[in-house]
Amino acid sequence: MNELIRTENLTKEFETRKGFTGITKIKALDNVNISLYPNEIVGIVGASGSGKSTLAKILVFLYKSTSGKIYFKDEDITKIHGKSLKKYRKEIQMVFQDPYASLDPYHSIEWHIKRPLLISHYSGNIDDRIDELMNMVKLTPPESYKNKFPHQVSGGQRQRVYIARVLALNPQILIADEPVSMLDVSLRIDVLDLLLKIKNELGIGIIYITHDLNTVSMVTDRIYVLHNGEVVEDGHTNTILTSPQDGYTKALIEAASDPYKRI
Amino acid sequence: MDSSAIEIKNLNVGYNTETDFSLIIKNFNLSIKKGEIFGIAGESGSGKSTLAQAIYRSVKYPGEIESGEVIFKDKDIMKMEANDLRKIRATLFSFIPQAAMNALNPVRKIRYQFYDLLIAHGILPEKNNDKISAVLKMVRLNESVLDNYPHELSGGMRQRTVIAMSILLNPEVVILDEPTTGLDVLVEHEILKDLKNIQRKYGITMIFITHDLAILYEISDRIAMIYAGEIVEFGARDDMLENSTHPYNFLLLKNIPRIGVKMDNIIKLKGNPSNFKENFPGCQFYERCPFSKGECSEKHPDLREYSNEHYYRCIRFPEWKQNV
């Protein structure tokens, strides 16, 4: 099967000004090659400053890459804009880290799911589709949630609302940027389970970005370990977690929290 | 009770709202031993931050301490004069509130923030530069940070600075509220190791409060699990880990994502952590508990002793363990 998305030597430099004339360039991403197939979850693992969030923002075209290419289903989309960008954005959606910030506090839950359906000119019955989406993310029964506002539901439920919102567009790719790190322990498993369900039932490819190897080990098929903007190790999750090669990966595994360990 | 560093007796803390006064911490009793790391675990809304503030008597309006005692060095902190309280704060007893690393004064160099702390306690700062470098060494910071402004430091470095400040005046007790939340895994791990080293070396009593159960079990000697403002289980770390007596602790431990655990082997915990009913006669965990029976909703469970210093608040124990 062909890749859904593939990057080729993707590089991103940020310029920071120092004084009036000095410009320092910081490489946030350095020749990154990753790929994602349908029906799989790929993990991008790295500590803060590794460039993992920059990568996510480039893939949804919130940032522009400095050099390198992005292929969507073998089609070069590095330089798209305007209408074709709009079309592409429907295919790739992003779940943000903080469900308290990603939902508009002034709009109801129903509104959040209805808007993408209206924008994409959904042809069927919109109310039925909203119910279907809410059932899929286990916000049941839908009637009891529709008229609520984001502050009236818990963090885990907000993240589900957000996932229903992006699924309304029928995307082929989902980028999840630390989707559970702001949630309570007892709610994390549920959201991770939902990601697995989305992958299995809808065949969506998911890029799961995190610094936490614990959650990565439970949902991903393959991982890329990112360090200072470079991919230092990649391969099957189990292989890397049981026999890491790179020193950085080893440090991350050692630092992963575990109640049965002792500091 | 010579061995206890802090004793909390019948503490009641609540919040004023538009319509009434709602209780967050209910009849809280706890005794923390000298020289231990005491972990307090709770999810959002459980009242763990309110508890931390109440122990330090720094609950701000609309929160209010209704009644109770916090005995520290044979004195009740709740009844102390403001001036006496100020004297023991930071010198004998210090508190690192949540997100303290973002509360450093942004327009003052770190050095002068250390000096301010010394001056506030009537100590001449110039003669204590050695002391400052000593605490910086403890948290493994370079002395050059003294000449930096807070925004020039990374999150981890700022958190280390805050920890250094809190131990500058040799306190006997330090309360840490979510000290590593928001930090990177690698930094978090390093800071936890340093905290443990400092604690062991100087025999400081640490009260460590967090929602992150995994790191709490990694670092604590004893742990209290709170749910809806009450202790539901409390005991030595190993006992809590191996012999859970309350379903909440048991299920949370099962729900922690870990390397090597498969999704299928998890018993999921349903419901919402902060969905408490006020004046509910029974067990607050009743609705989320997969082992609950009708009687759980009628009678409020008391704290019972399971074995040596291992307490639980569940009327279904030990029956529920057979249903796992």
Add this chain to the structure above:
Amino acid sequence: MEEKSNLNEKNIYNKSTKSKVRTSVIKSTLGTLLKNNKSKTGFIMLLSIITFSIIGIFYSPYNPNAYLFKIAQPPNSVNLLGTTGYGQDVFSELLRGAAPTLMIAFTVGLLGTLIAVLVGIFAGFTSKTTNAVINIFINIFLVIPGVLLIMLFGTYFMGIRQNLGYLPTIIILVITGWAFGARTFRSITLSIVKRDFVLSSILIGESKISIIVRQIMRAIMPIIVSNFFFTSMYGAMGLTFIEYLGVGNIQQVNWGTMLYWAINYEAYLTGTWWWILPPSIMISLLMFSLILLNFGLDEMANPSLRVFKKKKRDKNE
């Protein structure tokens, strides 16, 4: 067939709940506004002043422009608030002059806020360069002293025509009064645009207009209303100022011209306090009511400012 009717029922149900939600939002906003003691006082004061002005449109004891009485009479049973230095009834002037004063204050508030919102939000939500250009434009209007503009435009309008009514005054005040609000809205929009919920809408494919109208305007509504009150205050004050400087139309009756004539007559030296005080107090009351409403809004937008009375818990529970 049955299924369809069911579906219709469901739709009706949805619609009715939705409109319920909407009216309840308005109700609860007004409710919180009235629950707050400061804004309640301000609201009642403003309502009384508006009632006063409405009465003034239809009725006044005497013709406020006619010189019917002895000059400079102190308050008595015929002239409730005495007479002016020219023999007009002060109370009639006060009553008749209320409506134009309020009209100008609120028109300036409305137009000034409208321009501020449009310019500010557009600047905050456009490219970096356009933003910078608009920012310079706003700053120019901010640094030019308002008095200078008022004098300049005022004399210009005086020069061209006499019969434009209050239009020149309103134009001058709007021109000098919009920039401050625009700057506020620009900086707020800049911060909101970076929030995740706006990024999310961009990714979902919402158009800019939709984001501005549905999300940004909604989020800054309390600030828009507060800005409206402030600009209205500026309008009321600016009116008196313009009239005081004599660059407005001094033939019209409003609280500003009342002051102009009083000061022209040197009422403060001749001791005719009943001429100066009534318009001054009315203007102050108007300002005060708007400020109180603003305080209330602040507490609505920022719940941490609210203070509750302590309620004791029943311990035997």
